[in-house]
Amino acid sequence: MKVLTIDVGGTNVKILATGEKERRKLPSGPKMTPQQMVTEVKKLAEDWEYDAVSIGYPGQVAKGRIESEPHNLAPGWRKFDFEAAFKCPVKIMNDAAMQALGSYSGGLLLFLGLGTGLGSAMVAEGVVIPMELGHLSYRNGTFEEYLGVAGLKRRGKKKWRAQVAFAVGRWMEALHTDDVVLGGGNAKKLKEVPPGCRIGSNAYAFLGGFRLWDPVADRTPGSSPVLQTIKGPRS
Numbered sequence: 001m002k003v004l005t006i007d008v009g010g011t012n013v014k015i016l017a018t019g020e021k022e023r024r025k026l027p028s029g030p031k032m033t034p035q036q037m038v039t040e041v042k043k044l045a046e047d048w049e050y051d052a053v054s055i056g057y058p059g060q061v062a063k064g065r066i067e068s069e070p071h072n073l074a075p076g077w078r079k080f081d082f083e084a085a086f087k088c089p090v091k092i093m094n095d096a097a098m099q100a101l102g103s104y105s106g107g108l109l110l111f112l113g114l115g116t117g118l119g120s121a122m123v124a125e126g127v128v129i130p131m132e133l134g135h136l137s138y139r140n141g142t143f144e145e146y147l148g149v150a151g152l153k154r155r156g157k158k159k160w161r162a163q164v165a166f167a168v169g170r171w172m173e174a175l176h177t178d179d180v181v182l183g184g185g186n187a188k189k190l191k192e193v194p195p196g197c198r199i200g201s202n203a204y205a206f207l208g209g210f211r212l213w214d215p216v217a218d219r220t221p222g223s224s225p226v227l228q229t230i231k232g233p234r235s
Contacts, residue, residue, distance in 0.1 A: 001051050001052060001213055002017060002018040002049050002050045002051050002052075003017065003018050003050060003051070003052050003053070003054055003209060003210050003212075003213050004016075004018075004041075004045055004048065004050035004052070004053045004054070004209075005017070005018045005053075005054045005056070005098075005203060005206045005209025005210060006037075006041055006053065006054065006055045006056065006209070007098070007099075007205045007206070007209070008028065008037065008055060008056060008057055008058055008070075008095060009028060009058060009074075009095070009115055009116060009185075010028060010029070010058060010070070010071070010072030010073065010115065010116030010117060011027070011028060011029065011072075011115070011116050011149075011165070011185070012026065012027055012028055013023045013025060013026050013027075013028050013041065013096050014205070014206065015041055015042070015044060015045055015081070015115060016104055016204055016206040017045060017048040017049070017050050018047060018050065018210060019082070023202060023206065024044050024045070026041070026044055028072075029072070029073070030072060030073060030074060031074050032073050032074055033073075033074045033075075033076050033077075033136075034076055034077045034080040034082070034085075035076075035080070035085065036074075038082070038085040038086060040150060042086070049210050050088070050107075050215055051088060051089075052088055052089045052090070053082070053088060053089070053090045053091070054055050054090075054091050054092075054093065054098070054208075054209030054210070054212045054213065055078070055082065055090060055091070055093070055209075056093055056094070056095035056097075056098035056099070056205055056208070056209060057070070057092055057093070057094060057095055057107075057188065058072065058073070058094075058095050058116075058117065058119065059071070059077070059094070060094065060130070060132070061093055061094045061097075061130065063094055064091055064092055064093075065092070066078045066080075066092060069220060071117060072116050072117065077081070077226040083145050091212045091213065093128075093208070093212060094119070094121060094130040095113065095119055095185075095205065095211075096111055096112075096113045096119030096120050096121040096130070096131075097111075097121040097128050097130045097208075098205050098212070099111055099113060099119070099121070099181070099200060099204045099205040099208055100122065100128060100209035101123065101128050101181075101203055101207075101208035101211055101212070102133075102177045102185070102203070102204035102206065102207035102208030102209070102211060103123075103165060103181040103200055103208075104123040105179070105205040105218060106178070106179075107125070107178030107179060107182070108122065108123070108124050108125070108171070108175070108176065108177050108178045108179070109122060109123040109124075109177065109178065109179045109181065110122050110171060110175055110177045110179070110180045110181070111123075111180075111181045111183060111200070112133070112168065112171075112180070112181070112182050112183070112184075113183045113184035114127075114133070114147060114148075114164065114182060114183070114185070114187045114189075114190075115148070115149065115183075115184035115185050116148060116149050116185040117119075117134055117144050117148045117149075118133065118134030118143055118147045118148050119183075119184065120132065120133040120134060120146040121173070133171065134147070134148070138167070143167055144209075145187055146160075146167075147160070147162050147164055147167060149186065151163070152186060152189070157189060157191075159189055160171075160189075161179050161189075161191055161192075164194075165192075165194050166180075168180065168182070168194045168197060169194065172208060177196070178196035179196075179198070180194075180196055180197040180198070181197070181198055181199075181200040181203065181204070182194075182197050182198070183198055183200030183205075184199070184200075187200065192224045206218050213219070
């Protein structure tokens, strides 16, 4: 099966299909509706072959369904029929969970997406666990307000890096992680990678999208490769 993986972000939408070597991207932003995304992606991938689509969505997803509208895109995503729009089978997953899935190699993995917002997910012994650590309160706001792109622009790189290191250290202590992957477009702005962490890449998101259609999906926890996903948190 050839899969088209779509990584939807607040700044760009990135795509890659099975067998292709170079990703493609298009700008997103607060005015992008789901129909616009589909139309633009179909144009961008018109010379690629694919039988199914995986979508990494920047918001809450449960049992393959979008549960909340995105913070950094136009509304209308929650009830949109992506299978009808793409005219093929579609699987949807939280974008951070999809990158975590692609990053996973065993044990307990924490993925943090340092992008427009703050994505987060865990993989624990083969089970993907979507999380919303960015919504936890921190100082005068939330972790997302400090570690997302708004916090980076408002406070500068030096303070932002210190706050990333602080947050990552606390979560590692609390969760007893075996592996931590720092992804998202702003991960490359870190001067030093916190101990016990590694920098991810968009390639992990695409691998996660391909793994969603792996025929061994939905094995029990502890099996490998992973691909069981539990229901994410509700707001």
